[in-house]
Amino acid sequence: MNRWTELSIEYANQRSYLDDLFHVYPTIPEGIRDIDxxxxxxxxxxxxxxxxxxxxxxxxxxxxxxxxxxxxxxxxxxxxxxxxxxxxxxxxxxxxxxxxxxxxxxxxSEPKETNRQIGPMFREWLRKKSLGITPIKLSQFIASNDDAILDASDNAMMGFARNNLGYQHEKGLDFIARFKGKYIIGEAKFLTDFGGHQNAQFNDAISTIEAKGVRAIKIAILDGVLYIKGNNKMYKSITTTYKDHNIMSALVLREFLYNL
Incomplete structure (x- = not known):
């Protein structure tokens, strides 16, 4: 099994996983929507x-x-x-x-659903220098070969991946970085439960790391119930069918990047 998937499962089952994950996904509901x-x-x-x-x-x-x-x-x-x-x-x-x-x-006036806030939460966590470096804008990112994390809009990230990394998949990206001269791309998902929409989110992330012809290391930054040991479909998938893919928790992402 992929080392980083193993570490993620171990983290989720032996350490204060949820307490630590709250730093990445502080799922505090927004206030009610403003009504004109x-x-x-x-x-x-x-x-x-x-x-x-x-x-x-x-x-x-x-x-x-x-x-x-x-x-x-x-x-x-x-x-x-x-x-x-x-x-x-x-x-x-x-x-x-x-x-x-x-x-x-x-x-x-109900607040936005938490699921719709996951991507922005992950990027906000990155901006807090959680991976050791502060994400930078596209102009700075392309002007250097230093270790860097891209901070850009969905369209800009997709454009960079298409034009520079051969990424032709239709799904957007939450993460583009360069470490030790290698590019890394991925999606970030917080899978809060089994079934329905959450399975679709899981499948989206898998389809991204299975995209062909990409000149980058592909990762799925997944957190939540998929690391609960048992007969659930997600856990079985990451430990069998997709056991050789780079599937990992955001909480081990820093270690992964610095060990490339």
């Missing part, structure tokens, strides 16, 4: 008047629609569909009226 006062005033008016079209249109202007419905995304992308599909609009509005204004406000 003008939009909310329009929502209240439409709700009181029972103006279905206006109610839907105003709620679609908010960052978060208050109910989960498979047809909402379509209406958001094509507002003209609101007038053409009265039954769909009436059905959704029926649920909204049943909820009431207070519940609509509560749902629309």
């Amino acid at each position: 006062k003008e939009i909310w005033a329009n929502v209240e008016k439409a709700f009181i008047r029972k103006d279905n079209d206006a109610l839907i249109k105003e709620l679609l202007r908010l960052d978060l629609f208050p109910i989960k419905d498979s047809y909402v995304a379509y209406l958001k992308r094509d507002p003209s569909a609101i007038g053409r599909n009265p039954r769909t609009v009436n059905r959704i509005c029926g649920r909204l009226y049943e909820m009431g204004l207070d519940k609509i406000f509560e749902r629309s």
Whole structure:
């Protein structure tokens, strides 16, 4: 088995793994989302008047629609569909009226899900010089051959990897670094549970390290339940099928880089 995967499993099962991981992923919920006062005033008016079209249109202007419905995304992308599909609009509005204004406000102002904050948390941890060096901007990164970690937007990181490292995979990257003249790329994931979306996140990271033709060391910086020993699918995968890949916790990443 890959040495760094072994170290990660050992860390998770014998040391204060979760306490230490909190420095990387401090999953403190953000405050409630700000609701634009003008939009909310329009929502209240439409709700009181029972103006279905206006109610839907105003709620679609908010960052978060208050109910989960498979047809909402379509209406958001094509507002003209609101007038053409009265039954769909009436059905959704029926649920909204049943909820009431207070519940609509509560749902629309819920904090972002933790999973959507994982990438930014990891990069913020890097910026704290957790790996021994401070990440630098793209212009500095390409102007030198010294050890460095790239601090750039998703698009800039993808562009650098495509143009310089032969990376053609469609998935974005959370980590690009250069140590001892070698480039390292990877995705960072915090897998909080088994099943569903978390399995998809795991598979995304695996597909990145299996990308062909990349002129860099590929790593999957994974943390969470995958290191729990047992019959769970993730643990079995990293100890059998993917046992030779560079799969590791963020907590052993520094040691990995300085041992290249």
